[in-house]
């Protein structure tokens with residue numbers, strides 16, 4: 001069944017209201033809650049002193065009302081006594097100083113001492129609840145970030161990580177190019193995490209930095225795996241997940257979820273309607289990223305329930321229909337669970353203005369009514385459970401490329417992520433299901449792939465893409481592909497390096513125009529304004545699809561098309577606005593013979609299916625009415641409304 005419910009913090013409320021809260025939850029149709037993820041200080045008020053009575057009690061209340069539970073391990077914030085006794089369990093920042101406790105997320109992920117205490121509290125939880133019939137799943141920690149702790153233990157861990165990657169220190173020196181600026185390491189001890197101010201970061205050796213970011217990701221994954229192993233030891237059948245966010249300091253969730261059963265996502269869409277409709281598909285992108293992390297349906301463990309705020313000024317309140325619409329949108333993109341964050345707005349603590357479903361003691365009000373309506377609507381569509389999105393189209397987007405581009409920005413305003421979003425946006429506007437996956441994934445099940453810069457690349461990646469194209473695939477490769485080897489050093493062969501023969505073109509020269517603009521023209525006369533980056537291309541078997549109009553390279557190819565085996569490879573030497581990507585999406589889908597629908601901008605169409613039926617979910621992600629024709633049928637949608645068409649073909 002579709003899992004619907006809330007995040008709940010019983011430890012913040014008096015016991016007198018637990019029963020009536022849970023009774024109300026059951027009454028309105030909630031079947032799942034998440035609890036516990038920050039409660040260590042209450043579960044273990046002093047070293048080795050455990051107080052589980054309250055958790056036993058609330059779990060029994062939920063069990064009695066037949067509401068299932070996702071139980072969070074509480075490692076994101078340990079009790080203050082632990083930090084006092086063992087200050088080495090606190091992270092050290094890039095300034096070399098130990099973090100002050102008081103907020104959260106300040107645990108050192110590699111500290112042996114921290115892990116010993118974490119293991120003890122997790123085992124205490126498992127002893128009681130590992131086989132409890134109401135525990136549906138476990139969440140490990142909370143929104144883990146990449147581990148950028150610079151303490152001694154993390155320094156050791158980073159050193160071990162790099163020493164396992166290279167045969168010897170001299171190989172490491174060679175691959176990283178440490179001859180530059182007298183950076184040669186003579187002993188492993190000289191290798192440390194990057195200390196210093198943020199503005200100095202980009203002056204550091206990029207090869208070293210990329211390995212550091214790889215370590216930060218692997219280190220978070222290891223911390224979560226350590227927890228998952230403990231849980232599995234007590235109950236091999238249980239489901240293990242962790243809630244991901246979409247933020248700058250994200251770890252590599254592809255890596256993390258390898259060992260996990262389900263990918264989860266915390267879904268806080270923008271509540272301000274962008275004036276230029278600029279980011280209208282941005283939320284769909286984040287949800288497709290969430291689904292792509294395990295390439296299957298995912299869970300939303302936190303869903304927008306009101307105005308956001310606290311450490312930043314509050315956002316506007318969601319418009320009527322918006323909360324419900326955004327929850328449906330997540331289901332449309334593959335969510336099988338939606339838990340709203342949170343049941344009741346907090347009365348105390350730093351997050352009292354990150355709003356829950358209602359404000360006072362009693363559940364009521366506009367947002368609460370809308371939530372109940374969402375529960376009523378979803379009840380009729382429980383048959384969506386067991387359906388999934390099948391996609392012939394993918395956008396490649398990965399942690400590693402992202403990090404490499406962050407380490408070395410390419411031109412003013414150049415953004416790898418924006419290019420991935422633009423490619424996704426173009427495909428969304430054509431009404432096709434889009435997967436967003438890492439380039440390390442299997443690619444053969446797709447017919448169309450768009451890849452923003454594959455900056456870090458080797459022959460094996462090129463080989464996989466070549467096979468994809470030769471077998472009939474249609475590939476679009478973005479600018480800045482094939483620039484670096486796996487060690488984040490520049491290759492010397494002409495660009496796009498390892499992709500040159502697939503593209504049938506090479507980069508003669510490039511112009512990092514940054515915020516400047518250029519124009520390009522297609523053979524059919526269509527012109528587009530472009531920006532950020534211009535590769536001046538030379539065809540080597542490919543044909544020029546579009547050429548530049550301005551500057552000294554007017555007339556030179558900007559986009560090429562190469563026929564290879566049964567497929568085609570397009571190379572995009574520049575960055576356009578969304579109209580260019582729509583043009584390219586249309587072209588590529590037609591070449592692949594994939595059915596497309598031209599939807600009004602802001603309308604999203606996805607198809608969830610099982611062996612028997614296909615369900616089209618059509619969502620109006622705008623604050624205006626939309627009327628259009630889809631498969632000869634007139635469809636009108638109110639703002640943020642979703643329509644489900646059963647038996648869509």
Ligand code: GLA
Nearest residue numbers: 142143245266302341351354
């Ligand atoms: C994140 C966290 C939650 C809470 C919300 C709202 O998603 O996981 O604990 O802090 O943000 O701020």
Ligand code: ZN
Nearest residue numbers: 108149151154
């Ligand atoms: Zn550390």
